[in-house]
Amino acid sequence: MIWDEKISEEIQHRLTVFGWICFLIFTLLVVRLWYLSVFQEEWYKEKSERNWLRIIPLQALRGSIYDRYGKVLAEDLPRFRLVLLEGSMDVKEAQRKVKEILGEEIGFQVKDMSPGEKVLIEDLPLEKVIKIEERREELPGILVESYSHRFYPAEEVLAHVIGYVGRITAEELKNLSSSGYEVWDTVGKGGIELFYESLLRGEKGYRKVGVDALGRVRSVLEHSPARLRNSLVLTVDLEFQEYCYHLLQGKRGTIIVGRPTGEILVLASQPSFDPNTLSGGLTTQEWSRLVQSEKRPFTNRATQALYPPGSIFKLVVALAGLEEKVISARTSFSCPGFLEYSGKRYYCWNRAGHGSVNVERALAHSCNVFFYNVALALGPEKIVQYAQKFGLGTPSGLDIPGEKASLLPTPLWKRQNQREMWYPGDTLNLAIGQGYLLMTPFEVYRLLCGVATRGKIYRPHFLQAVLNREGKLIREVTPVLEREVNLRGETWDLLLKGMELVVTQGTGYACRDVPVNIAAKTGTAQNPHGKDHSWFGGFFPVDQPRVVFLVMLENSGDGSGEAAHAARRLIDWFLKYRGLTDEER
Amino acid sequence: MRNDKILLCLACVLCFLGLVAIYSVDPAREAGWSMQSFFGRQFFWNVFGWSLFIFFALIDYRVLVKLGWLWYFLLLLALGAVLVFGESDETGARRWIFSQSVQPSEFAKIILPLFLSFYLSKNRENIPSYALLLKSGFWVFLPVGLIFLEPDLGTSLVLLVVWLGMLFISGFGRNHFALVGLGLGGIGAVGWSFLKDYQKERLFTFLDPWKDPLGSGYNVLQSQIAIGAGGLGGQGWLSGKQSQLRFLPARHTDFIFASWCEQMGFLGGVALILLLGFFIWIMIRIARHAPDLEGKLLASLFGVIFVFQVLVNVGMNMGVMPVTGIPLPFVSYGGSALVVNVAIVGLLYNIANSGRKKVAKCRFRWDYQQ
Ligand SMILES: [Zn+2]
Numbered sequence: 001m002i003w004d005e006k007i008s009e010e011i012q013h014r015l016t017v018f019g020w021i022c023f024l025i026f027t028l029l030v031v032r033l034w035y036l037s038v039f040q041e042e043w044y045k046e047k048s049e050r051n052w053l054r055i056i057p058l059q060a061l062r063g064s065i066y067d068r069y070g071k072v073l074a075e076d077l078p079r080f081r082l083v084l085l086e087g088s089m090d091v092k093e094a095q096r097k098v099k100e101i102l103g104e105e106i107g108f109q110v111k112d113m114s115p116g117e118k119v120l121i122e123d124l125p126l127e128k129v130i131k132i133e134e135r136r137e138e139l140p141g142i143l144v145e146s147y148s149h150r151f152y153p154a155e156e157v158l159a160h161v162i163g164y165v166g167r168i169t170a171e172e173l174k175n176l177s178s179s180g181y182e183v184w185d186t187v188g189k190g191g192i193e194l195f196y197e198s199l200l201r202g203e204k205g206y207r208k209v210g211v212d213a214l215g216r217v218r219s220v221l222e223h224s225p226a227r228l229r230n231s232l233v234l235t236v237d238l239e240f241q242e243y244c245y246h247l248l249q250g251k252r253g254t255i256i257v258g259r260p261t262g263e264i265l266v267l268a269s270q271p272s273f274d275p276n277t278l279s280g281g282l283t284t285q286e287w288s289r290l291v292q293s294e295k296r297p298f299t300n301r302a303t304q305a306l307y308p309p310g311s312i313f314k315l316v317v318a319l320a321g322l323e324e325k326v327i328s329a330r331t332s333f334s335c336p337g338f339l340e341y342s343g344k345r346y347y348c349w350n351r352a353g354h355g356s357v358n359v360e361r362a363l364a365h366s367c368n369v370f371f372y373n374v375a376l377a378l379g380p381e382k383i384v385q386y387a388q389k390f391g392l393g394t395p396s397g398l399d400i401p402g403e404k405a406s407l408l409p410t411p412l413w414k415r416q417n418q419r420e421m422w423y424p425g426d427t428l429n430l431a432i433g434q435g436y437l438l439m440t441p442f443e444v445y446r447l448l449c450g451v452a453t454r455g456k457i458y459r460p461h462f463l464q465a466v467l468n469r470e471g472k473l474i475r476e477v478t479p480v481l482e483r484e485v486n487l488r489g490e491t492w493d494l495l496l497k498g499m500e501l502v503v504t505q506g507t508g509y510a511c512r513d514v515p516v517n518i519a520a521k522t523g524t525a526q527n528p529h530g531k532d533h534s535w536f537g538g539f540f541p542v543d544q545p546r547v548v549f550l551v552m553l554e555n556s557g558d559g560s561g562e563a564a565h566a567a568r569r570l571i572d573w574f575l576k577y578r579g580l581t582d583e584e585r
Numbered sequence: 586m587r588n589d590k591i592l593l594c595l596a597c598v599l600c601f602l603g604l605v606a607i608y609s610v611d612p613a614r615e616a617g618w619s620m621q622s623f624f625g626r627q628f629f630w631n632v633f634g635w636s637l638f639i640f641f642a643l644i645d646y647r648v649l650v651k652l653g654w655l656w657y658f659l660l661l662l663a664l665g666a667v668l669v670f671g672e673s674d675e676t677g678a679r680r681w682i683f684s685q686s687v688q689p690s691e692f693a694k695i696i697l698p699l700f701l702s703f704y705l706s707k708n709r710e711n712i713p714s715y716a717l718l719l720k721s722g723f724w725v726f727l728p729v730g731l732i733f734l735e736p737d738l739g740t741s742l743v744l745l746v747v748w749l750g751m752l753f754i755s756g757f758g759r760n761h762f763a764l765v766g767l768g769l770g771g772i773g774a775v776g777w778s779f780l781k782d783y784q785k786e787r788l789f790t791f792l793d794p795w796k797d798p799l800g801s802g803y804n805v806l807q808s809q810i811a812i813g814a815g816g817l818g819g820q821g822w823l824s825g826k827q828s829q830l831r832f833l834p835a836r837h838t839d840f841i842f843a844s845w846c847e848q849m850g851f852l853g854g855v856a857l858i859l860l861l862g863f864f865i866w867i868m869i870r871i872a873r874h875a876p877d878l879e880g881k882l883l884a885s886l887f888g889v890i891f892v893f894q895v896l897v898n899v900g901m902n903m904g905v906m907p908v909t910g911i912p913l914p915f916v917s918y919g920g921s922a923l924v925v926n927v928a929i930v931g932l933l934y935n936i937a938n939s940g941r942k943k944v945a946k947c948r949f950r951w952d953y954q955q
Contacts, residue, residue, distance in 0.1 A: 007712060010756035011881050012873060018754065018885065019869045025896050026862040030855055032903045036812045037851040044813020 163191025641931025
């Protein structure tokens, strides 16, 4: 018992000491707590503020583009890339770990993407994606991200119409920043892609991650995937386009086919480029090589190149002459092979002469002398006035950007721009579509459309319909009558008769023996830099035109030759595979 | 109010605060009252623990103390099993058996005090003596060594401190402690070579966390930022960037104090510290009033365990103690620890009750002696 009590006493004493030790410990803890949360509050608050959310944008999904039969012209294809959320891991370490998991050497293309993300590998093959997804626990901060890559299955065939996409430039960004574009966005760079950017542009997604004061990603808090908004259906007939594009093979030129009411079925331009390589991101070197190429592949020869239209312009002269009653159905001129005017000889293309020609025969055989006479009687202003009635000289409002307008020269224009007076020779040149007159093939095509509809000018368009996210039709483009050229019926009748004779008796013999009546006109444009440009355009069937076509080949000589033959082949193809009645498959 | 009642109330309040704190940072809060959420599981452990409490409160602690050797060997067995069949956790340490549900090292926190009070009361004639010091030291170092090998630096430290506390409470003198200091210094030098790299790193970063802010210093910095950002009044229940945005690691276990302070501020933190302090003061009072040596030793050893755990955990949250993975009693998430703590409360309640009866007698005897 004595032991017990002695120990007990000691223990009571020690417990008192222990109590004081505890008191001291707890006092120190409280003091430290006060120091941290009251005394140093500001400092730590600021540290905590820097622990914050980071929003990592996800590239928007761009709408698809289809041809009139639903064939894909452009679409965003999913690809996978390996993304490292910055700050979660060192790039070197990440590469080591990825290599370890893939179990093989792999090329890393480390580059900055949107802020806060680094791309490790672009276009990761699917089997590697699976390998990484299986072991994603071991790779915190590394994500497999799907992204879209713009794909153009038609490649070069439709490049000028569709255009391409690319990273937004500083200048574009300045203009577009109000609509929510940002530095890393992709935008349309030409053609439909550019013109309908606002429709094709998708909704951006984002990923919200929590990042700490030290820059490490702690958690993914929110994820909203990118979505697409609209898809477009074009009036283009891809199969027909392909056929026409290959008709141009090896040449420079363009083929345009469409409906007189504005739909465009084919717009082929050679030489072309592959939009896939452009959307994939070219090196500066490749880019400048393409742009500076002597072949100028980026020029849309249908809308952006100006040529003298040659004899096709005689249509305007004939119309003006008939309507102004300078000539009538019975008016004839004699063609000895040239016209002598104030002591100078202006030749017909046929030096042997055409003999006595009326307006129909003049069109059919493209007699220059006949139109020299008409033009001299009309004067240049009247001719240009008629051309303008068809909307020539002003952009048509076609839904691809960069369209150029024709140059319709008048004495006033010449005085202002060339500081020279207008000579009668200029009028004679204008009569046969030469001299200062320059037209884009597309404006020539529009002229043909206007003739085909007997003066009803519809707005040309590529867009046929807009689809929403679910693929439902939300907007359909209907023909828009832009202007009307009111001429006497007799004028139209005579002109169309003449154009019909072009095929049956005249320069358009290449298109004879086709099961439909074709109205057409050849053109051979003299080119000071080389061989003549070859034109051939028209429409069929004559009484109720459904298809308007135009072929223009640079440096291919006579319009009745290569251009007419190409036209013949496309007409044959169309009648065989599309037909006139059953064309809306 | 009597000690036993106050103790019970404090333990209940602490458990409740623990649930509240775990709920506030539960990563699986949406799962609600189910075994998927952390607070749901903690609630289950509370229910289980408090039913154990009844058992420990009713059985006379002297019966349990008398079975000291049995507990001791069961503990060695369990710890041995951990080393042989144990399951690893995310740090690579093997601490668990029974599919990560039981952590035997936690039970050492109740068994070692039981054994030591048994062993000392049995050898009370030899207090204080070098022989007893060495012998008790031997018995303590067996389990401590096994836990250290898991490795679980925190718990082995706690147990070592239990032994030191025992030496101190039971009246060992300066010379004894000098010897212990020498011995521990030697062992420490040897043990250093056994430390895993991450443990050494932890000890170093404690000295200067900014040296490696992204690596081993990260936890310490983030928890200090959390506490500092809480300010005087806190950012409010369920708010606070550090804990809610998951910048703070182990925010429902080791660093729950920091997330609590971010939400409740200095005032909430002090309240929690004072509650814990009050709880320990009650434990010391129970020890003082315990009727026999076994009770006194048992209660004071539990007191030592609690103080040490609170000191290390709260200190580590505030960046003044190394990160050792010692949980905050009652508050940190963790089933084994909670059950053990509630069982300890049961034993203390038991001691306080029997103490009350004896104290009456003592006082009578004391009066009589005077
Ligand atoms: Zn002639």
